[in-house]
Amino acid sequence: MATLSAEHATFSVHRALPQVELLDAHYVEHAFGRHTHDTYVVAAITAGVEEFHHGGGVERAGVGTVALVNPETVVTGHAGVPEGWGYRVLYPAVESVLDAAADLRPAGAGTPAFSTAVAHDGELARLVHAVHGAVARDDALAASTAFRLLVARLLRAHSAPRAVRCAASAGASAVAEARELLRARLVDPPGLEELAAAVGARPFPLLRAFREAHGLPPHAWLNQQRVAAARSLLRRDVPPAEAAVAVGFVDQAHLARHFRRSVGVPPGAYRRAVQERTRLPVAARGTVGA
Structure with a gap:
């Protein structure tokens, strides 16, 4: 579990969810520069506050909330309070979400998108922790079940039609x-x-x-x-x-x-985490900075 005294990051991938990457981390000084993900980001905050730029504004996600980011969305990430922030993150590939959503939506419904950047949703946070817990126990059935329940929760409570950016000037x-x-x-x-x-x-x-x-x-x-x-x-x-x-x-x-x-x-x-399909501790403070 993250502590308030040091930075750490544990990355993992499980055989039951090969298209879902997991991160359990606590950061104080580390800051994420402007970047995008080709996956969704579902991050349950466990300590402190994360502050991040998203959609032209600044969002703050505190304990009990879940930060949500759509694929190809430009975001940053840094501590919003002196003690930093801890979180448990899921990075599900678009294909994994579409597969889990296939039984829940009509055919041709398109790619799901989150309707909010910070969800105040205790049930969603619980499901993020459930996926992480099942992976830590090496419980394939529980991990895959919790993930599908999480996707169902996202679709029901936090989805919206995917916005499409339009290019200007050059076409x-x-x-x-x-x-x-x-x-x-x-x-x-x-x-x-x-x-x-x-x-x-x-x-x-x-x-x-x-x-x-x-x-x-x-x-x-x-x-x-x-x-x-x-x-x-x-x-x-x-x-x-x-x-x-x-x-x-x-x-x-x-x-x-x-x-x-x-x-x-x-x-x-x-690389090691993906190959070993296990929870791999990353050396503490100093190894996760930019």
Whole structure:
């Protein structure tokens, strides 16, 4: 359990929920920079207060509340009080939520989205703790059951139609082409001028439209894609140093800096946790900072 005196982070994945990553952490000085997740984020606050930028505003999540973040949403995260914050987090892949929701919604209902950033919902918090507890006990049936009940609770009490960002200035098609070009060139990305020329746009209008569509400028979005690609490689047991170079980071230290700011644990710890399918303690204070 988190204490108020030190930072710690424990990352885990369980065989019963292979598309759901779990984090049990307490942070004081560590701060998450602007980043996105390709998963949902469901975080039950267990101590202190987390403060995070979300949707153009600042949210505060205290003990008993659950912070909710949709995929591809730009967020930050830092302590809202001097003693920091503790939380238990689930990072379910979109596919895992759609699968769990299949029996609860009509066909073609689309991808679910959260309607609030901070839920004051004791039952939802209880279900987050239930998933974590079942994983800690290595109880596959309880873990998968609690997760499906959690998705049902989210759909019933905290879902809304998924909002779609509209690109401005350079046009949605130019932004989409730029995004795919960057994704295809993680290791050798073009400069802004080359990128704009490739999609038939001017540099500044493309920059403005890209930020409007994705919440991040192209270079920051690219680093998020690199982190996501590195996570995929680490899940396949590729060493962090090799993963770093493969996705376009200069070296392992460069990957670690971005990885910790987005994921909250070092890439080596993430790799071991995924391979061992167990709760892996991450060394305390000093190893989780940006």
